[in-house]
Amino acid sequence: MKKIMVTGCNGQLGRAINKEMGQDSSLEFINTDVGELDITDVNKVLSFVQEVKPYAIINCAAHTNVNKCETDVDNAYKINAIGPRNLSIAAARTGAKLMHVSTDYVFDGNGSKPYIEFDPVDPVGMYGATKLAGETFVREFAKDWFIIRTAWLYGDGNNFVKTMLRLSEQNDTVRVVADQFGTPTSASELAKAIKALIFTDNYGIFHGTCEGSCSWAEFASEIFRLAGKSTKVDYITTEEFASPAPRPAYSVLENYMLKLTTDFRFADWHDALVEYMNQEKSI
Template sequence: MKKILVTGCNGQLGRAIQQIYKDSVEFILTDVVQDEKITPLNIIDLDEVLNFIKERKPDVIINCAAATNVDGCEKDWDFAYKLNALGPRNLAIAATEIGAKLVHVSTDYVFPGNADKPINEFETPAPISAYGKTKLAGEKFVEQFADRYFIVRTAWLYGDGKNFVKTMLSLSETHKEVSVVCDQLGSPTSAMELARMIKYLEPTDNYGIFHGTCEGDTNWADFTEEIFRIKGVNSKVNHVTSEDYKKMNPASADRPHYSILDNYMLRLTTDYKMADWHDALNEYLGH
């Protein structure tokens, strides 16, 4: 049976990967928290990573571990760089040592957010935040040190865990009105849909950089309204600009205004298509 090592297995994507693969593979589950099924693995320690992976010899490594708190990355660059850049480097080195495939998950934040049309895999990255810069460094390390790799960039991810959808629904329980940014564009993507895409790509030799987001696009405010509509929530959504939001939350890092990724490589090299974001959201919310 194929052995798959999942880092960050307790995160939204890590949990979705486990659900999508279910009993079809042997999992090696790792995260910072240990329990009877999960082994702690510090991916920023090269020796630890090499020893761990050489001992267990996975066929595939799926790296879901990352420092994803955008504002937190601005405050602690060193931690963000260790986890988002050195971690993938270490996994890439170890994967090459044992001949394993590496699936590394990246982000729309590697782009500046000033595009006016969907961004394909061949556009030049130019991140504007510490999160984006460290994630791009991780991509480059994977390209440099891994022999067989898939870099999958996604955006606006939500799944089993803390996420935007749950936050908005939670706020609606105590607020008659919520203020949400309306001038940032992207494609809400369910972790389950991304996990399905990874399961499709992983057995192939179709290596390289792929964009993996649900089809269609929206803005955060309209996304919130759709969440409320599906769940029958009556709270009002106030549409505010990024500038207004920044005034209300001056410590927040800059976000890309345009994060619509074009799944060009997926479309060009496969017959696989991601679900529309409306359909994925309905599935997630149980409708």
């Protein structure tokens, strides 16, 4: 039986991984969150991983509050950089594979065509900078590693889809940024991609997002359309929204490495959103 250790197990992706792979009787899941394991403490991580001896570690833990990362810099580096470093050291020492989840925010967003894995990185804010530091540590300290960058993730938990639906209950119009472009990505689809990679030796950096792209405002409009809401979307600029943290204007990712090296393909973002919203209705 292969042991799969998941950090950040209570987050959207952690839950999706357990749902996607949890029915496999050949796998045993060791689920941890901050209450079970402090990934920022190297000694605790080494002790835990040496005791568990997992086949693979999937690191879903992250400080994902983009605005807060600008002021909570120490914690952002601890969780997004030191944590992956510690897991990498432990994975290398025990012979475990490491699957580390990263972000589109490692790019500056000044381009106009989808980023591939071979494009230069240049984060514009602390969230992206700390996540990039985590990638660097994984490459430096882990032996058998995958890094999968994703974007605009939604699943079982607090997310943009649920926020928009909640706002639609209280407002006739919702103001949403229309000049930031990316790809809404279902946690379920990302879990499928991780499953397709984790049992292989196809190591390296991968992009993992649903196919296609849109703005946040277009994403909101599609959510309301599918939910049968009459709420209107007021398309506004990033400047009008006045966020504390800088965000990449165009961070669409191309799943180039997956297409070059595997048969796995993500669903189109529209189709994945339909599936997610249908599941939410049935819960």
